[in-house]
Amino acid sequence: MSVHFYKDLKSTDNFKTLADPGLYTQLPDDWCLAVSDVRDSTNQIKDGRYKDVNLIGASIIAAICNSVKETELPFSFGGDGAVIAFPGKYRKQAERISKGCRKHARENFNLNLAAGVIPVSELYEAGHNVLLAKFQTSEHVSQASFMGDGVLIAEEWVKEKSEADTDFSNSSEIDLSGLECRWNPFPADELAISLIIDVAEAPIEDQFDIYQSVLEGIYQIFDDRTSSPVKEKEMELTFRLKNLWAESKLRSKGGHINRLGYFLKLIFLQLTGYIFMNYDISTNKTDWGDYKPDFIKNSDYRKFSQSLKMIITGSPKMKDKLSYFLESYFREGKLVYGIHVTDSTVTTCFVREYQRNHIHFIDGTGGGYTKASVGFKRRLKELSEMQLSTVSE
Template sequence: MTLQDSLTGKSAHERAFSRTNTGRASTEHFYANLKPFDNFSQITHFDRYLPLPRDWFIGVADVVQSTTAIKTGRYKAVNTVGAAVLVAITNALPELCFPYVFGGDGATVAIPGKYLDEVKYALARTAAWADDTLDLVLRVAIVPVSAVRAAGHDVRVARYAASENVSYAMFTGGGMAWAEGQLKKGEFKVRRAPLNAKPDLSGLYCGFGPIPTEQGTILSIIAIPVEEQRSYAALVADVLALIEFSSRRSGHPLPEGGPLPAWLGGKVQRLLDKHSSHAHLLTAIADALRAIKTRFVLSAGIRMGQFKPRKYRREISNNTDFRKFDDGLKMTVDCSPDIADAIEARLVSAQLSGVCVAGTHRQTSAHLTCYVPSNIRSDHVHFVDGADGGYAAAAAKLKVGKTAVMAGMAAARAVDTPAAP
């Protein structure tokens, strides 16, 4: 059975879901009704992924020329824009539970058609804010799920519980990758809002500095399946086993007790805190003092009212999205150089065998960008990426490998195809 077959056939999970969730009105709560799983090794149990309702849409956004921005040391700003997409939509739809994935230099969401106008408005304003405030061009598209399926792909989703407080969406079916390809072609485009339009980015926090590796390497990994399901599942199991048994805390890139923010919060955070692009010097000083206070409170563990700093820092680590499945395995892990070598060797072998296309990137620290709607609640979410290119750099290397793999497969098919008489 091919991977495509496994993603289009109805599973027992899907049939049961269909019996209890019929009709257009029920699709709004489709994702909220999915039962999360908490064992990450089950991400290749594809029968637990259910198809998005036909009246849903995919919102996809990425930073144009992010590679250039990375080379000039602006990856923190790139990450911030990617997270801002998710924050803007969450704030626009505070009561809606919807699936999303952070991609480093962008983000992808899936939303019911009922909320199309609100999401389009939030994305247009986020694109304007990225350009006007951070001088980064964010391209945005909204793609109907019906268009994805008409093109021969699907979007199926599951929920992975990273902790008891936070779950993240896992996507398969090839539809998200296809939607991103349409974005880059300029299809289904959403234009940016007028000058100085701003989304609601309340709760967006990017005051952490680079988080250094504890084991030698922060490794960004992307491995996208090509065809056969069983071999790809074995590959994922092998990669996870290498990390699980040779790295502390399954390769988690953050310290168990949680990271500490930078003393001054960082340049991007100060831009977010300003009330205008021409904020007075006193405002900048106030921002710096607030950042110093935050660092001191978290470091000393000083309880302030209902806020419990040590608990909050542990939750930062527990609630982080350092591993995911977004039409393929994506991870940012802390491991030794030897384990990084072993993982890369396994991925190269799988790529040469036509099982996957893959890309990795090594760095010595990680970036963290956060959405904290309240510091006394436990459902704050944290998006992690490598600090020196991360997923964007791994994806660039994957593109090179993909070209070679596809050429090899085409050549093999040509050899196996008998010549016409």
């Protein structure tokens, strides 16, 4: 069994090269995918629950990573859900964890989480594919890039299974250590743009060619050095009680007293964190002056997760140029896209060690990716109708 497949995978430190098919390797067929999706997330976010949606969407990543410590695992976060791959020998363990995540979402957040495990071999037998590349964001943290249609099919299969499976008796206690949301929103200088781009059906080589052209076009509009949505000068630890209470519900175990105790502990940690970071204090395990610069390097504001997803900042003029550029590709039937614009971004963090080993899932404030998916789905339907019209003619 290829337990260390991802750990040993060659990486790139240049995001733009992730549109090169030569960097991708097929996920071994003795691995599995675990996927999650918060159902009815659009309406939940309309009700102001985007932090809850983000935390529950990412819960399967933290729970499986905390359980499978033998090797490095590839994962990707999508705002209201996630995907993570792992060696097949952990399948039963991951299935119990998936049920545990669903149970936790329902009982503590009143959210319906679809989550489950799909063996990669079943996807391959059905004619689907899962390709993987590795983007090294810093010395200690990498970001997985998933391509091929296998992840989308796995999501569809898991949603179908979850609707029929309401028995949580085989669920396990989940460890969500490291899953945090302790920062205020990061204000954009002008606009924060949440972007989803998916190349229309085509041979995989043609898909990569289009992605390469799209990335080149995007970075002709936006400066790669300044388009990151997270700036060190804008980073402020949150003391908003609503946000801290969300983490308390997520991480505390037991009843209301334990939850209140965790909440009070969290306020204390925020106060000490503020002092340590602002005065560059070092403790036995952590040089806190490094945390913010490492945070920026390890932020996943751009990624390939079956489609290209980005959170970029720029001016209204840049946004209009981007829309015009993508619309031209859409009208040619080459891709489908969705855009949502807001004035700031938020993060959900997975911290394994405060010294360098932490990754930060960036989303637009108010559910940027989820709201961008509304326009994406509308254009996807429109493209299908355009293709049917062409065939009928």
